Amino acid sequence: MEDGPGWIRQAEADGRLVVSAGGAWTVAGAAALEQAVAALAPGPAGQVRFDLSALERVDTAGVFLLRAAARRYEETGADVALEGIAAQMRPLFELVAGNEGREPPEAPRSNPLTAVVERLGRSTVAGVRELTALVGFVGEVTLTAARISWRPRRFRIVSLTNQIERAGLNAIPIILLMTFLIGIVIAYQGAVQLRRLGFEILTIDMLAITMLRELGVLLTAIMIAGRSGSAFTAEIGTMKVNEEIAAMQALGLDPVEILVLPRIIALVIALPILTVFADVIGLLGGAAMAVVSMDMNTTQFMVRLGEAATLPHFIVGLVKAPAFAVIIGVVGCYEGLRVSGGADSVGVMTTRAVVLSIFLVIVADAVFSIMFAAMGV
Amino acid sequence: MAGEAVIRIRGLRNQFGRQVVHDGLDLDVLRGEVLGVVGGSGSGKSVLMLTILGLNRPSAGAVELLGVDVLRGDAEARAAAQTRCGVLFQDGALFSSLTVTENVQAPMREHLRLPAPLMDELAALKIAMVGLPPDAGPKYPGELSGGMRKRAGLARALSLDPEVVFLDEPTAGLDPIGAAGFDELIRDLQRSLGLTVVMVTHDLDSLAAICDRIAVLVDKKVRVGTMADHMRDRHPWIQEYFHGPRARAAFAAADMASGEGS
Incomplete structure (x- = not known):
């Protein structure tokens, strides 16, 4: 009708x-x-x-x-x-x-200038609080880890292997592809610049040092922060929304022990291994580019690479991997546990976890550089 | 009550893998009635609701909603029929990134072009109609209690003044006082707005208090009748459902209430 x-x-x-x-x-x-x-x-x-x-x-x-x-x-x-x-x-x-006629109460209007100051103050206080809470969380995780090491049978080995598979094994293809391409880029850019100085051969030194000391581990850590750190936050955050975390606590189960620790340890194991893969494939990508674009045969390249890619460079890069893994794991799990309310909070916290963990990884990398420079390695 | 059927289901069959949920199910929902849908766990109450709304494609059968063939009708007619329906999901299913007012306005924004002040006033009206205080409007769903979220969900379901309203377990998770209040609200709104209500519920008090007819899902089919019809049914599940201790208490309360009223 x-x-x-x-x-x-x-x-x-x-x-x-x-x-x-x-x-x-x-x-x-x-x-x-x-x-x-x-x-x-x-x-x-x-x-x-x-x-x-x-x-x-x-x-x-x-x-x-x-x-x-x-x-x-x-x-x-x-x-x-x-x-x-x-x-x-x-x-x-x-x-x-x-x-009808029941208008919602007007929100109190504030001066835009004072509002800016207020927002600045609020975000500063919130930032400081978040940082102290993060330090507290690191302490909590450390204590739990210490407790577990007294009674290793309590440790969730199945959860650990599952996490290693997801964060480590499944990440191998993308890590290989990424570092191979970066190796090509560095070799090409280096060769073009150094050729003008007549030191084209030093391209190999540059490739070996940047790849082994910095880029191999840094790129892998950034990729894992985006891939696994965000997954940690989203998983734990969704569990928080569904009250699964509260249910665990009510049953006397410790979420840090069951959810957080296996994830962090899985990253500590997986990230160095991924870094080794990244280093090797990065050098391989550089080698491919060098052989194609420079007048150099494979044997020459290998000899020069053997001189440039020394064990100390490799160790300096690899040492950083567990530290980066702890940063990514702690931040990812911490932001996940901070989720409150609904689905939008999961999204906000996931973004924050990725940004914060990448930022902290780069800060840590700078600290390492200073440290190694002081030590003379 | 006019005898016109707003929902007409014939020969409905729903199958998931090897599990048959509905088989040869016929159901008519009449204009202006409150139909309660009950059934054991896994009997397909929610699937039935999703099928009527066109959100689940059945294996066989015909579903007609407000004169439109939900399965074979053209997309435009189906969309038009859908805007004449409102749905209250369990626990509200409010959009958590929007305030209550924005949730209520979401269907208006999508389907109509209304000036913003008018939408604000209409949203305030709907929020008041479901018995929420005015200051609930600017709040986010996360800041509301479970009962308030249900009321806000109902306000959103009523946003476009639908003819048919589907309610999925509207009183689940509410305290008895809140549940009775929600029943009363549904009854009042149904009468004032001339709604047809399809209500999946396990709340025997709601069934006794506000449902005109009850559809019981048993043996992959549906048996529709008044409370008195079902009381006489010999089917064992229906016997147990309507003659259990909880049922007796609920019906005794309903009898007392109607006795006082007359």
């Missing part, structure tokens, strides 16, 4: 104003009806009769607009009567009359 569109008009009869409305007054036509109501011209004060007997269909939006129309006449001091409402529409009019 199709009803005609809603209409409203006013006419004068016996010195009285009669406003009649009819058709369908529903939310579907609400925009046009609101304009029609706004176009009414409330006359001088007196008696106004609303004739609603031609209404075919109304819903809450329609009733709301009809009552808004009536209010416009009332504001001019007129005495308004709504008449001709069909019996089956009466409950709807009563329902709307009982519930």
